[in-house]
Amino acid sequence: MKMEELSWEEFAKMKKSIRAVLIPVGSVEAHGKHLPLGTDVFAPLEISRRLEKKLKRKGIDIFIAPPVWYGHSFVLNLYPGTINVKADTLRRYIRDILDEFALEGFKELIILNGHGGNIYPLVEAAEEIAGKHDVEILLINWWIDFREEISKICSSQGHAGEDETSVMLVIAPGLVKMDKAKGEKKALPVRVIKKDIGLEVFPDGVNDNPRGATREKGEQILEIVSDKIAEILVGRL
Template sequence: MIVIPMKMEELTWEDFEKIKTRVKGLILPVGSVEAHGKHLPLGTDVFAPLEISRRVEEKLKDRGIDILIAPPIWYGHSFVLNVYPGTINVKSGTFQKYVQEILEEFAKEGFEKVIILNGHGGNIYPLIGAAEEVVEKYDVEVVLINWWMDFKEEISRICSSQGHAGEDETSVILAINPELVKMEKAIGERRTRPVRIIKKDIGLDIFPNGVNDNPHNATAEKGEEILEVVSEKITNILVELL
């Protein structure tokens, strides 16, 4: 039996035409290319949703539900971390318009549900704006999942803290690809502000060295547990929605 891959970029247009008529929805992983301390790769915010998407697709298939995984959106809105080399910041309005047009194309292709699996906090407001514009014009439902936020309670049972390039994110990347993590450079601290301050180079204050948490206690075992519980939670949500 020939198994057709469920990654959109691996399909021919004929395969895509056939598959889109039988799948229940589409997952769109979204992240950013930005500094994550001196110990994590710039692609952290994409690597995580890609791996979660893969696990969700497998879990749904085990329950008899097919879902397509779209190519990820790598670049996101990252004003705060733009002070560090390697951060590729897309302005909020530009990013929103870009995502909006992608969502519109999926709606035109006939997808009734698009699940945005987001891995980056700076994307949240533009993603909401893009989705709102699209659902007013097309018969499509957009589901926005921010994996580290929406399952904060579950993750807090595994990690002692959460934060940018912190224990949770570092654990997840250790589980996905430990060769990309430099644990000897995994240092940082949690910093908070009572109100949001917007100023140039604010990242130097609240993200020293590109970190806002202590990643020292991160382990691959914790990362595997996070990936499993988050992917299971998302699967259960999508079973209900699809």
């Protein structure tokens, strides 16, 4: 149930029987020359859509909140189009959103995250709210938490890589430019923090080889991830 499509009166009535709200969170940032800037939001939104259908078949309704588009993206901020929000700004913003949903009476708050740079701010925000309210907060990082399943579908994972590109070939094939899809896996022995580190780790905004991406792989990823999340939520709602 998309929350933004309801009137306040409808929302007030429906929330009496719905105990969970899901908040998609992503980023607006460079994803190579072949993927759109909104990839990290498009993926959680599609997973949310599939998840809602799967839960409904089990007799469970949840609210899908409007997404948080902007995220913390220091490393990729050197590329045009990347809109970086400071980590503490994101932490406080997410904290306030979670606080409001807790005050609305929801007991299960689900953050479906699509961007790695958001993880630490999201954890800190969730911990602050969990210490204040009688709520349970689930932080789901779809590409990390289900890495084992995804690795059986794709030969590799990475930023704007085979997995993300495959998923986007399902969600918005018209926005994917496979003729420009290129890259390789990069890794440093330790975390290096400096202004232009993205040039080393994410050349052209990529860290993986996306050439093996296919729509079929993307469909498998979206299905297995939404299936796994549904299993988790059925056991908790």
